[in-house]
Amino acid sequence: xxxxxxxxxxxxRLSEPRKRVIELLETAEVALSPQQxxxxxxxxxxxxxxxxxxxxxxxxxxxxxxxxxxxxQHNPGYMLSTTGHHHHIVCQECHKALEFSGSDDIDQxxxxxxxxxxxxxxxxxxxxxxxxxxxxxxxxxxxxx
Amino acid sequence: xxxxxxxxxxxxRLSEPRKRVIELLETAEVALSPQQxxxxxxxxxxxxxxxxxxxxxxxxxxxxxxxxxxxxQHNPGYMLSTTGHHHHIVCQECHKALEFSGSDDIDQxxxxxxxxxxxxxxxxxxxxxxxxxxxxxxxxxxxxx
DNA sequence: TTCTTATTGAAAATAATTTTCAATAAGCAG
DNA sequence: CTGCTTATTGAAAATTATTTTCAATAAGAA
Numbered sequence: 001x002x003x004x005x006x007x008x009x010x011x012x013r014l015s016e017p018r019k020r021v022i023e024l025l026e027t028a029e030v031a032l033s034p035q036q037x038x039x040x041x042x043x044x045x046x047x048x049x050x051x052x053x054x055x056x057x058x059x060x061x062x063x064x065x066x067x068x069x070x071x072x073q074h075n076p077g078y079m080l081s082t083t084g085h086h087h088h089i090v091c092q093e094c095h096k097a098l099e100f101s102g103s104d105d106i107d108q109x110x111x112x113x114x115x116x117x118x119x120x121x122x123x124x125x126x127x128x129x130x131x132x133x134x135x136x137x138x139x140x141x142x143x144x145x
Numbered sequence: 146x147x148x149x150x151x152x153x154x155x156x157x158r159l160s161e162p163r164k165r166v167i168e169l170l171e172t173a174e175v176a177l178s179p180q181q182x183x184x185x186x187x188x189x190x191x192x193x194x195x196x197x198x199x200x201x202x203x204x205x206x207x208x209x210x211x212x213x214x215x216x217x218q219h220n221p222g223y224m225l226s227t228t229g230h231h232h233h234i235v236c237q238e239c240h241k242a243l244e245f246s247g248s249d250d251i252d253q254x255x256x257x258x259x260x261x262x263x264x265x266x267x268x269x270x271x272x273x274x275x276x277x278x279x280x281x282x283x284x285x286x287x288x289x290x
Numbered sequence: 291t292t293c294t295t296a297t298t299g300a301a302a303a304t305a306a307t308t309t310t311c312a313a314t315a316a317g318c319a320g
Numbered sequence: 321c322t323g324c325t326t327a328t329t330g331a332a333a334a335t336t337a338t339t340t341t342c343a344a345t346a347a348g349a350a
Contacts, residue, residue: 013316015328035306049330054307068219072268076219089264100258109250113273117243119234121275123217128258130266158347160297180337194299199338296347303340314329320322 003065012059017052020045022060022080031069031077031090031097069097072129089128093135102126148210157204162197165190167205167225176214176222176235176242214242217274234273238280247271 003022004014012018020041025032032040034057038050057078060066067081069088079088079097086099110121148167149159157163165186170177177185179202183195202223205211212226214233224233224242231244255266 011327013327015316017329047330051308051331052329055328070270072270074213074221089258089262089266091264092267098262098264100261103254103257105250105254105257109248109254110273112248112250113234113245114275116245117234118278119236119243119273119275120281121234121273122237123274125215125217125270125272125274127270128255128264128266129268129270130259130264133263136265156296158296160347162298192299196300196339197298200297291350293350294348296345298345299343301341304338306337307335309334310332312330314327316327317325319324 003060006063006065010063016046017048018056018059020048021053021056022065025066025078025080028079029097030095031071031079031088033075033077037078070127071095087126087128089130091132091135092129093131093138096132096134098132100128148205151208151210155208161191162193163201163204165193166198166201167210170211170223170225173224174242175240176216176224176233178220178222182223215272216240232271232273234275236277236280237274238276238283241277241279243277245273 007014007018021037024037024040024044028040034050034053037057038048038053041048041053057066061068061078064081066078067086067088069077069079069090071077071090072092077090077095077097082099085102087102088097088099090097106124106126110124113119114121152159152163166182169182169185169189179195179198182202183193183198186193186198202211206213206223209226211223212231212233214222214224214235216222216235217237222235222240222242227244230247232247233242233244235242251269251271255269258264259266
């Protein structure tokens with residue numbers, strides 16, 4: 001089910017800022033910070049206030065339509081989320097982000113840690129960092145290391 | 146090797162603020178934010194500036210003597226790190242944090258994701274959330290859910 | 291003990307986010 | 321299609337978190 005329907009069903013209006021922010025996130029393959037989103041919109045289209053970007057992102061996060069991702073320097077970035085529990089891998093070069101799904105290996109890990117620590121695990125946050133295919137190429141030909 | 150030696154060897158001075166911050170982190174089993182550390186020190190001992198807390202944490206992080214951990218609301222917390230690559234599990238009740246070591250299950254996961262995404266994985270950030278043994282007890286007897 | 295200079299603390303500067311509130315516009319009812 | 325209700329917006333102010341600046345201090349070598 002798409003976001004327009006979800007918003008409407010929950011009684012939220014389909015306002016201009018919301019449309020623009022989501023449209024932008026739909027085309028972006030990189031996780032964007034509130035500031036980046038704001039600038040991007042300023043350049044492209046009309047004046048959406050930074051405040052509305054924050055509010056839209058808050059709402060969408062609450063509705064689980066977008067996910068908050070971090071890079072290694074702990075900078076926040078938002079990206080559209082697909083359904084289900086997912087994790088992300090972020091490219092250290094171009095910051096492109098991709099989702100991947102949790103699977104047996106996570107369950108296994110969780111079990112091990114529960115046994116080791118006596119904690120009862122209820123949630124987790126996992127993020128991988130590395131090079132996307134494109135940047136692997138550019139890195140090989142370009143600089144050393 | 147302990148932190149006094151490490152600091153000295155790298156040419157850093159063993160100043161009062163640094164001693165106090167580290168001592169506090171040594172006794173704390175909960176990850177603390179810069180503000181919490183500052184308040185804690187104010188109460189206990191003499192006046193350490195908040196700025197020095199920030200600077201000390203930056204330094205210790207750079208030296209990998211402390212690690213930055215997040216809770217589910219993305220609030221930062223610092224805790225002493227042991228050597229090697231570790232991850233953390235944080236109690237959602239009392240915020241107590243514990244380290245656990247990466248192991249085969251992580252390698253397995255990394256391999257799978259590399260195969261799935263064609264990314265080259267170079268680093269990762271993993272954090273688990275749940276209930277520590279103490280809070281499991283309190284939760285069972287206490288409130289429902 | 292003296293000297294050098296890394297380190298400190300206070301205040302100012304910067305940055306990020308949240309709140310406030312009057313003006314606007316989304317979308318239902320007529 | 322038009323008017324009405326109220327969620328939503330944008331600008332500015334307020335708040336919060338962090339960083340920078342710089343003169344005063346103190347760590348530790350000589």
